[in-house]
Amino acid sequence: MLFVLNNYSQVNSSVQFSRVKQKCSLNSFILIHIHFFVILNRKLIFCTYFQWRLNESSLKNNYLFSLVYDNLG
Incomplete structure (x- = not known):
């Protein structure tokens, strides 16, 4: 009985190790693809990032310009 339990725990830990190994390899695979x-x-x-920053600063400048222009007029 003790032998069976010991053998079962070894198989169980082996299965858990295999799952961890599969999970790690999947994570590595995803990281490599990214x-x-x-x-x-x-x-x-x-280019997308700099275009976004340019648009953001352009909107900010247009807003500031409209504030100044409205106050002058």
Whole structure:
């Protein structure tokens, strides 16, 4: 009986280790793909980011200009 329980616990820990290993390999796989996506699309990502920043500053400048213009008029 003790042998069966001991054997079961070894199998159980082996299964748990296998699940952890699979989960880690899946996480690595996802991280590698995200990394390659960023490398391959970095121009698009940076252009989009700078365009967004430009639009944001442009909106801010237009708002400030309209405040000054309204106060002058």
